[in-house]
Amino acid sequence: MANYFNTLPLREKLNQLGVCDFMDSSEFLDGVNALKGKKLVIVGCGAQGLNQGLNLRDSGLNIAYALRKEAIEGKRDSWKNATDNNFTVGTYEELIPTADVVINLTPDKQHTSVVNAVMPLMKEGATLSYSHGFNIVEEGTQIRKDLTVIMVAPKCPGSEVRAEYVRGFGVPTLIAVHPENDPQGKGLAQAKAYCVGTGGHKAGVLKSSFVAEVKSDLMGEQTILCGLLQTGSILSFDKMVEKGIDAGYASKLVQYGVEVITEALKQGGITAMMDRLSNPAKIKAFEISEELKDIMRPLFQKHQDDIMSGEFSRIMMEDWANGDKNLLAWRAETGETAFEKTPAGDVKIGEQEYFDNYTLMVAFVRAGVELAFETMVQAGIKPESAYYESLHETPLIANTIARKKLFEMNRVISDTAEYGCYLFDQACKPLLADFMKKVDTDLVGKNFNDGKDGAVDNRTLIAVNEAIRSHEVEQIGATLRKAMTAMKSIKTA
Numbered sequence: 022m023a024n025y026f027n028t029l030p031l032r033e034k035l036n037q038l039g040v041c042d043f044m045d046s047s048e049f050l051d052g053v054n055a056l057k058g059k060k061l062v063i064v065g066c067g068a069q070g071l072n073q074g075l076n077l078r079d080s081g082l083n084i085a086y087a088l089r090k091e092a093i094e095g096k097r098d099s100w101k102n103a104t105d106n107n108f109t110v111g112t113y114e115e116l117i118p119t120a121d122v123v124i125n126l127t128p129d130k131q132h133t134s135v136v137n138a139v140m141p142l143m144k145e146g147a148t149l150s151y152s153h154g155f156n157i158v159e160e161g162t163q164i165r166k167d168l169t170v171i172m173v174a175p176k177c178p179g180s181e182v183r184a185e186y187v188r189g190f191g192v193p194t195l196i197a198v199h200p201e202n203d204p205q206g207k208g209l210a211q212a213k214a215y216c217v218g219t220g221g222h223k224a225g226v227l228k229s230s231f232v233a234e235v236k237s238d239l240m241g242e243q244t245i246l247c248g249l250l251q252t253g254s255i256l257s258f259d260k261m262v263e264k265g266i267d268a269g270y271a272s273k274l275v276q277y278g279v280e281v282i283t284e285a286l287k288q289g290g291i292t293a294m295m296d297r298l299s300n301p302a303k304i305k306a307f308e309i310s311e312e313l314k315d316i317m318r319p320l321f322q323k324h325q326d327d328i329m330s331g332e333f334s335r336i337m338m339e340d341w342a343n344g345d346k347n348l349l350a351w352r353a354e355t356g357e358t359a360f361e362k363t364p365a366g367d368v369k370i371g372e373q374e375y376f377d378n379y380t381l382m383v384a385f386v387r388a389g390v391e392l393a394f395e396t397m398v399q400a401g402i403k404p405e406s407a408y409y410e411s412l413h414e415t416p417l418i419a420n421t422i423a424r425k426k427l428f429e430m431n432r433v434i435s436d437t438a439e440y441g442c443y444l445f446d447q448a449c450k451p452l453l454a455d456f457m458k459k460v461d462t463d464l465v466g467k468n469f470n471d472g473k474d475g476a477v478d479n480r481t482l483i484a485v486n487e488a489i490r491s492h493e494v495e496q497i498g499a500t501l502r503k504a505m506t507a508m509k510s511i512k513t514a
């Protein structure tokens with residue numbers, strides 16, 4: 022098999038990268054009807070598998086789980102996830118032949134072997150669904166021509182797919198029908214019904230393509246969403262300890278700070294996040310985030326270039342073939358960092374204090390969101406897609422760090438995202454070494470406003486406010502958030 026994207030002529034590459042139609046809520050009035058009464062069989066019951074299945078069942082759809090024999094016989098976590106939640110569980114042979122829709126929610130690394138196992142069992146004219154385009158685009162898997170191939174890709178970690186649904190909201194979702202596999206023309210109706218079943222239609226849905234989803238998802242997860250939040254958290258913690266800040270305080274500020282800070286981002290964009298700072302702190306955060314953008318821009322562009330060329334997939338698949346050597350080494354290394362090993366202290370930190378004492382993370386988030394958005398759009402990804410993948414998903418990832426540090430984030434995200442996160446972190450930490458030498462506790466650990474009278478130059482503040490508000494991510498974000506009428510605020514630490 023060859024990388025499907027690389028087989029396309031440039032014009033078709035650009036066409037498929039640019040598929041991105043924001044779907045009006047009126048397109049979902051048929052709800053889940055296109056799948057009502059159909060048999061939906063999910064293969065894999067992990068982060069996405071369990072949480073999507075819970076939402077789909079609560080939305081009135083018929084869900085069962087087909088697990089590999091060793092998972093059932095060994096009563097593995099996936100078997101426990103499914104049976105503890107009273108789902109029907111069976112083998113491929115038992116459940117796939119009567120399935121109308123087979124939903125492949127196994128790790129990307131396993132997709133080719135899983136599809137080779139289930140495809141021969143699938144009945145004529147059934148549908149195969151993915152939540153990420155890797156197998157079809159990067160590996161070029163060919164699917165039987167009588168089968169419909171769709172994608173319903175939540176722009177969110179599995180745990181938050183469920184958490185937002187339970188809150189009465191949902192998560193932005195990209196849906197797609199593979200142009201090579203839509204023989205009965207039913208793919209879009211099924212993808213829309215499936216999306217309503219997960220609650221995605223309440224947050225925003227883009228009619229996308231397998232190509233546009235995979236080339237943006239890999240970029241978002243490797244850079245702003247997981248990579249930079251990991252690098253920023255570790256560097257911030259180490260800096261505070263180096264400067265004598267109590268380690269328990271430092272651990273709590275980092276673990277919960279990114280959730281508090283990015284909750285403002287989710288509600289009102291970079292503007293609302295920066296407005297939570299004092300005027301002097303906002304100007305300082307703006308200045309250092311400009312410096313961070315200059316330092317990290319080449320790294321963000323290298324990640325996007327390697328994703329577009331297929332080089333990223335090549336090196337990750339090399340690691341697959343090498344027993345996940347790098348993934349496991351980098352996972353172990355992350356677990357050994359002082360931040361991961363220092364429990365959050367039993368100390369009270371007020372909601373505003375997370376902004377006043379963690380100006381550095383505000384700067385990291387602005388720099389990372391803008392850089393990821395700019396780099397994706399320059400590469401042909403449409404602004405709506407880039408917004409969901411860079412800005413809106415950041416607080417959802419931050420929720421996992423607040424739960425149980427980087428361990429929880431790297432556990433919940435896909436193995437593909439985890440590998441990309443470490444790849445970025447390994448390169449970004451040394452890149453920021455000189456920058457971090459200049460960072461003192463006024464930017465992280467202490468209140469930036471201590472000892473200052475709050476005076477600012479008005480023209481500077483006006484220019485900073487204008488620069489923040491005028492960025493394209495703020496323009497498109499305001500429009501997309503207007504459609505999120507059901508968005509809920511979360512209770513932060």
Ligand SMILES: NC(=O)C1=CN([C@@H]2O[C@H](COP(=O)(O)OP(=O)(O)OC[C@H]3O[C@@H](n4cnc5c(N)ncnc54)[C@H](OP(=O)(O)O)[C@@H]3O)[C@@H](O)[C@H]2O)C=CC1
Nearest residue numbers: 065066067068069092097099126127131153178179434435
């Ligand atoms: N994690 C996330 O938040 C997101 C993931 N995605 C995509 O969703 C898909 C699933 O990812 P994710 O939920 O993270 O996966 P997980 O790693 O959380 O779960 C994988 C599931 O597949 C099972 N599994 C593992 N190996 C095999 C195998 N060889 N054959 C059959 N089943 C196997 C596992 O069960 P067991 O080992 O017990 O057999 C487990 O139930 C991927 O395509 C991913 O890119 C998309 C958006 C976000």
Ligand SMILES: CC(=O)[C@](C)(O)C(=O)O
Nearest residue numbers: 176177178242434435438
């Ligand atoms: C959670 C999500 O959207 C990721 C980061 O793309 C993934 O886990 O693959």
Ligand SMILES: [Mg+2]
Nearest residue numbers: 176177238242
């Ligand atoms: Mg993603």
Ligand SMILES: [Mg+2]
Nearest residue numbers: 238242435438
């Ligand atoms: Mg991903």
